[in-house]
Amino acid sequence: MPTFFERRELVIPGDLLAEGEYTAGENTYMEDKKIYASRIGVIEYTDKKVSVVALRAFYIPRIGDTVIGTVTDVGFSGWTVDINAPYLAMLRASDVLNRPFKPQRNELSTVLSVGDLVIAKIVAYDRAHNPQLTVGEPGLGRITRGQTVKVTPTKIPRIIGRKGSMISMIKQETGCHITLGHNGVILITGKKLEDEQLAVMAIHKIEEESHTSGLTDRITQMIKKSQPKTKKKEES
Amino acid sequence: MSQKSEKLINKKGLRLDGRKPDQLRPTKIEVGILANADGSAYIQQGKNKILAAVYGPKEAHPKHLALSDRTRLRCRYHMAPFSVQERKSPAPSRREIELSKVIREALEPSIFLEYYPRTSIDVFVEVLQADGGTRCASITVASLALADAGVPMRDLVAACAAGKVDGTIALDLMDTEDKMGSADVPIALMPNLNAITLLQMDGILSLEEFENAVNLALEGCMKIHALQKEALKAKYVNVKEVAEE
Numbered sequence: 001m002p003t004f005f006e007r008r009e010l011v012i013p014g015d016l017l018a019e020g021e022y023t024a025g026e027n028t029y030m031e032d033k034k035i036y037a038s039r040i041g042v043i044e045y046t047d048k049k050v051s052v053v054a055l056r057a058f059y060i061p062r063i064g065d066t067v068i069g070t071v072t073d074v075g076f077s078g079w080t081v082d083i084n085a086p087y088l089a090m091l092r093a094s095d096v097l098n099r100p101f102k103p104q105r106n107e108l109s110t111v112l113s114v115g116d117l118v119i120a121k122i123v124a125y126d127r128a129h130n131p132q133l134t135v136g137e138p139g140l141g142r143i144t145r146g147q148t149v150k151v152t153p154t155k156i157p158r159i160i161g162r163k164g165s166m167i168s169m170i171k172q173e174t175g176c177h178i179t180l181g182h183n184g185v186i187l188i189t190g191k192k193l194e195d196e197q198l199a200v201m202a203i204h205k206i207e208e209e210s211h212t213s214g215l216t217d218r219i220t221q222m223i224k225k226s227q228p229k230t231k232k233k234e235e236s
Numbered sequence: 237m238s239q240k241s242e243k244l245i246n247k248k249g250l251r252l253d254g255r256k257p258d259q260l261r262p263t264k265i266e267v268g269i270l271a272n273a274d275g276s277a278y279i280q281q282g283k284n285k286i287l288a289a290v291y292g293p294k295e296a297h298p299k300h301l302a303l304s305d306r307t308r309l310r311c312r313y314h315m316a317p318f319s320v321q322e323r324k325s326p327a328p329s330r331r332e333i334e335l336s337k338v339i340r341e342a343l344e345p346s347i348f349l350e351y352y353p354r355t356s357i358d359v360f361v362e363v364l365q366a367d368g369g370t371r372c373a374s375i376t377v378a379s380l381a382l383a384d385a386g387v388p389m390r391d392l393v394a395a396c397a398a399g400k401v402d403g404t405i406a407l408d409l410m411d412t413e414d415k416m417g418s419a420d421v422p423i424a425l426m427p428n429l430n431a432i433t434l435l436q437m438d439g440i441l442s443l444e445e446f447e448n449a450v451n452l453a454l455e456g457c458m459k460i461h462a463l464q465k466e467a468l469k470a471k472y473v474n475v476k477e478v479a480e481e
Contacts, residue, residue: 010469012465012469038390040384040468055386055472086294087355128304208479211472
């Protein structure tokens, strides 16, 4: 039962990864007891499981995920939300308004209108039905300030880092509040525009170089290097 | 025909562009060159210049086209008006509609369509310059664009043609050889699974010649696959080298 690649090696769709007593993890598939990659990414082994951490993928909804989406349509009994996935999500009016409402009066657009950004949680989703959202938890709801960045959803874990090392470092160094959506949309709110821009820059750098080693150190360096400039601006 | 075809392969056994019968045209592939598409790729194979872009998977539009158990794959093969000697009308011709279908059917077995029901994936293939064998080159780039978009795939699809020119079986025919020659056999292959997804023949070949042509085309597919692999990895290897110095 051999394996054909080293840990963290780059693989592409169709590459034969392992043969025999292994199980197929994420972004792989099994045929005739052989495991192949189904996406481009770096290979990982955990015990007997072979998986690929994809470098390019799109977001597929999962129940319990926090996502950041844009309202694209106001309907009679709820809103349609684009959550950066192949499926449009529904946010029901009864979930947002904690009181009875009359669809005839069309009051929904006063609560959320087209173009509004929301942080929401996925409460229901399966192959046959589009995802359903809720905003009825602390920290969820309409976004009023800050800016959003889009990254490949598979890179969210890399931005979080080992035990949150990367994200807490960025938060600390830039002084911004950062909310990560599992769908690859990130909300950054800081006291100053410069702080926000610095965080955006750092996140873009992580996305580009997510498959390289020693990244946390390089990001720290980058932030520290560009910070004196912003501080000088304050003084002048 | 005999007079014309004598010129296709000279006394030294070389073809019009100086290639040996079993040689591919010089091929260059690049992945991820369009910013606005979810995935993209570009190929130059001899004088062929082809661009492929992929959007999706996304909510199927119009809605009645959505399939309840799998993704709908849509393909458009289009030749630019300036891709051939005489201006080609930009409206889709009979040939382009047929090739769109052929390319779609060659790609379909390589994609896990059943993963994302009710969605659609759009593949656009734009031929900027054509010089024979565009259907094969189109399949080769379209497959790379799909991989670049992060669509889960069983394998890449590599395609190559072989044919009969001047009574000799030759690989990767260009336009003149295709038109003056006597047969053309395009093949698309999923190399790691050893599965053929496209096999066509235009012209007349004996059984033995057909077998030789198929084997030669399969060899060509393997060579194309090696180039595909290199191109797909190059996008990420370059970043890594620059970052780690």
